[in-house]
Amino acid sequence: xxxxxGSGAREASDALHARVRAVxxxxxxxxxxxxxxxxxxxDLARFQxxxxxxxxxxxxxxxxxxxxxxxxxxxxxxxxxAFKLAAVFAFDPNEARVTFRTSGTTLGARGAHAFRDVGTYxxxxxxxxxxxxxxxxxxxxxxxxxxxxxxxxxxxxLAHMCGLFARALDxxxxxxxxxxxxxGTLDTAGLHARVAALLPSRPAVVLATSFxxxxxxxxxxxxxxxxxxxxxxxxxxGFKGRSREVEAEELRRxxxxxxxxxxxxxxGEYGMTELSSQFxxxxxxxxxxxxxVYAEPPWARVVPVDPExxxxxxxxxxxxxxxxxxxxxxxxxxxxxxxxxxxxxxxxELLGRTAGAxxxxxxxxLDEMLSSRGTP
Amino acid sequence: MSRTVEERIADVRRLLDAAIAVHADxxxxxxxxxxxxxxxxxxxxxxxxxxxxxxxxAELRALVASAGHAGSVHVILSANxxxxxxxxxxxxxxxxERVTVRPSPRDPVLARALVERAADPAIxxxxxxxxxxxxxxxxxxxxxxxxxxxxxxxxxxxVVVRAHGPGMGVAVVSDGGDVEQxxxxxxxxxxxxxxxxxxxxxxxxxxGGESAAAGFAAALHGRLLDWSRRVPRGSLTAEERAExxxxxxxxxYAGRLWDAEHHAVGLATTPAAVPPAGRHVLVVPAPSRxxxxxxxxxxxxxxxxxxxxxPSGFAAPRHARLSALGRMQRPPLDGPVDRRGDPGVxxxxxxxx
Numbered sequence: 011x012x013x014x015x016g017s018g019a020r021e022a023s024d025a026l027h028a029r030v031r032a033v034x035x036x037x038x039x040x041x042x043x044x045x046x047x048x049x050x051x052x053d054l055a056r057f058q059x060x061x062x063x064x065x066x067x068x069x070x071x072x073x074x075x076x077x078x079x080x081x082x083x084x085x086x087x088x089x090x091x092a093f094k095l096a097a098v099f100a101f102d103p104n105e106a107r108v109t110f111r112t113s114g115t116t117l118g119a120r121g122a123h124a125f126r127d128v129g130t131y132x133x134x135x136x137x138x139x140x141x142x143x144x145x146x147x148x149x150x151x152x153x154x155x156x157x158x159x160x161x162x163x164x165x166x167x168l169a170h171m172c173g174l175f176a177r178a179l180d181x182x183x184x185x186x187x188x189x190x191x192x193x194g195t196l197d198t199a200g201l202h203a204r205v206a207a208l209l210p211s212r213p214a215v216v217l218a219t220s221f222x223x224x225x226x227x228x229x230x231x232x233x234x235x236x237x238x239x240x241x242x243x244x245x246x247x248g249f250k251g252r253s254r255e256v257e258a259e260e261l262r263r264x265x266x267x268x269x270x271x272x273x274x275x276x277x278g279e280y281g282m283t284e285l286s287s288q289f290x291x292x293x294x295x296x297x298x299x300x301x302x303v304y305a306e307p308p309w310a311r312v313v314p315v316d317p318e319x320x321x322x323x324x325x326x327x328x329x330x331x332x333x334x335x336x337x338x339x340x341x342x343x344x345x346x347x348x349x350x351x352x353x354x355x356x357x358x359e360l361l362g363r364t365a366g367a368x369x370x371x372x373x374x375x376l377d378e379m380l381s382s383r384g385t386p
Numbered sequence: 387m388s389r390t391v392e393e394r395i396a397d398v399r400r401l402l403d404a405a406i407a408v409h410a411d412x413x414x415x416x417x418x419x420x421x422x423x424x425x426x427x428x429x430x431x432x433x434x435x436x437x438x439x440x441x442x443x444a445e446l447r448a449l450v451a452s453a454g455h456a457g458s459v460h461v462i463l464s465a466n467x468x469x470x471x472x473x474x475x476x477x478x479x480x481x482x483e484r485v486t487v488r489p490s491p492r493d494p495v496l497a498r499a500l501v502e503r504a505a506d507p508a509i510x511x512x513x514x515x516x517x518x519x520x521x522x523x524x525x526x527x528x529x530x531x532x533x534x535x536x537x538x539x540x541x542x543x544x545v546v547v548r549a550h551g552p553g554m555g556v557a558v559v560s561d562g563g564d565v566e567q568x569x570x571x572x573x574x575x576x577x578x579x580x581x582x583x584x585x586x587x588x589x590x591x592x593x594g595g596e597s598a599a600a601g602f603a604a605a606l607h608g609r610l611l612d613w614s615r616r617v618p619r620g621s622l623t624a625e626e627r628a629e630x631x632x633x634x635x636x637x638x639y640a641g642r643l644w645d646a647e648h649h650a651v652g653l654a655t656t657p658a659a660v661p662p663a664g665r666h667v668l669v670v671p672a673p674s675r676x677x678x679x680x681x682x683x684x685x686x687x688x689x690x691x692x693x694x695x696x697p698s699g700f701a702a703p704r705h706a707r708l709s710a711l712g713r714m715q716r717p718p719l720d721g722p723v724d725r726r727g728d729p730g731v732x733x734x735x736x737x738x739x
Contacts, residue, residue: 089636095639
């Protein structure tokens with residue numbers, strides 16, 4: 011990228027960041043945003059087509075002229091695999107301040123999501139986190155993370171988000187005190203001590219992956235970690251072979267029992283390294299909300315699409331998730347995942363990963379390669 | 387009484403004779419094979435060219451030596467490339483005096499035809515689905531990792547399970563050869579069985595820089611177009627079509643893509659973007675020997691076959707079948723196609739002496 015082009019891209023990027031943050035700020039003020047989703051989405055897609063070479067090629071391959079993108083749905087979505095193979099950013103690599111990476115696979119490639127300006131990510135995460143999992147909680151709120159700290163896992167977007175929540179919700183505490191996985195080991199005793207020291211009048215928020223919670227539950231056995239009234243527990247992600255697999259409802263029940271909270275206070279989060287926004291179950295927000303239904307912030311949408319045509323499908327039908335995330339200013343506004351989803355009243359349901367092609371022949375399937383431990 | 391090596395070879399030869407008869411009758415079998423495999427009539431005819439009907443004495447001796455010994459073998463066939471049934475049954479017959487064959491319920495045609503024409507009283511067809519009821523010495527299972535794991539978990543104690551899992555082929559093209567000739571030969575390997583075989587090449591390393599690789603990719607695209615006129619691609623499943631759309635989008639973004647209705651060739655600097663089956667090839671430049679060795683090493687656990695126009699220019703994985711381009715789908719009948727071995731066998735039991 012040349013110097014002039016670079017500064018032009020930076021100015022355009024800064025302006026887009028400001029517009030997205032205005033949408034987020036309006037949400038926080040419970041005001042109506044003056045910015046229409048489609049207008050901002052179209053400007054983002056055109057910006058990315060101009061400044062991210064891969065996206066320009068994808069538009070060409072899909073027969074989409076960037077200057078004609080007028081709605082979010084006009085913009086081709088970037089498959090998550092592209093983050094493993096190419097630079098998905100609209101700036102000089104030297105300008106990257108933070109790079110989040112996906113976990114590794116047998117084929118070695120890790121997805122990378124680089125940020126020149128992480129402020130929009132942070133604003134989006136905090137705004138929707140406060141409106142969902144931390145709704146109604148006034149700082150200081152103890153944040154207990156059953157996971158590694160950002161210092162230990164600097165390329166984990168989840169660790170970053172948890173650190174962000176710890177600093178924002180519990181500003182008086184040194185952030186390291188919030189994390190209870192150190193050098194890969196779960197500090198159950200430390201967690202016990204911290205929970206025991208919580209004030210009964212101050213609710214706490216526990217943030218954890220599903221597999222970390224399974225390990226914690228296994229460690230606890232019949233023991234409990236009773237949290238103060240009003241506390242919540244976030245669970246996110248699958249098991250990825252890192253713990254035994256537990257059916258979702260059973261895990262929710264076990265978590266609620268272990269922390270002595272209501273099942274509706276166990277809140278699921280759906281996020282991805284390739285995104286800047288997260289989606290949360292709305293059980294704390296809406297008493298009619300069902301567990302397993304994820305709500306979207308006004309700056310991000312999950313659109314189920316047909317996996318062959320990539321066209322949106324009707325509400326109630328199962329498709330793969332095309333995520334339109336306005337906070338992905340410098341990377342990919344629209345991301346094509348491999349997660350199966352269905353639109354339902356109040357949001358979308360997450361139905362797991364797409365299975366690979368069924369057996370026809372002895373050619374190895376991609377999902378078999380990615381899950382293999384290597385035979386010879 | 388155990389058979390001599392010559393008797394075992396003679397038993398395998400009866401299967402080769404059956405294969406000759408099946409090949410002669412292929413017009414009758416082709417429609418059913420087309421329905422089960424998704425291949426076009428031209429694709430079925432091309433596939434029949436890979437059905438082994440001859441083998442040298444040395445090859446059969448090697449096949450018998452690789453087969454081991456067992457009193458009885460139960461063969462579980464998956465919806466493999468359709469000609470794969472012959473080698474599977476031949477290996478079992480070389481090993482054992484009694485063989486039961488359970489064809490794939492979805493693709494039973496060739497296995498049934500072979501067993502019926504062989505008329506070998508030692509080989510019987512079965513529809514038994516519960517592997518836990520099989521009381522033989524060995525079970526030979528062909529299929530996906532999940533199928534293999536399921537069979538292992540259900541097999542009776544003491545029964546040795548020999549697994550033949552899925553895999554893939556890769557190609558290596560030298561930097562001084564005839565590009566068009568290499569591209570045409572590789573296209574022949576790709577088109578066979580619509581690339582659904584474990585020998586089918588899906589990644590091709592081209593010695594040299596990106597421009598050499600791009601030149602080869604363009605040539606391969608042209609040859610695949612020619613092939614698709616002679617041997618149109620068959621139907622893909624919905625999942626295969628979805629994988630194809632996803633891979634093409636990824637390569638359009640992350641590299642270069644030569645796109646056609648019935649095939650696509652992608653160019654990327656890493657082999658991590660392995661394409662799905664269905665006539666999709668990833669071309670990767672290999673500017674250095676060290677880089678090529680690393681890239682092949684990354685894929686080695688999945689590689690069953692390597693095709694090349696210059697075997698002196700690199701080291702193929704020791705277990706891989708090495709052949710000339712255009713010959714990848716025709717390995718000699720000298721043992722299992724896949725020589726990666728089955729570590730699960732060693733974990734479960736020692737081979738029968």
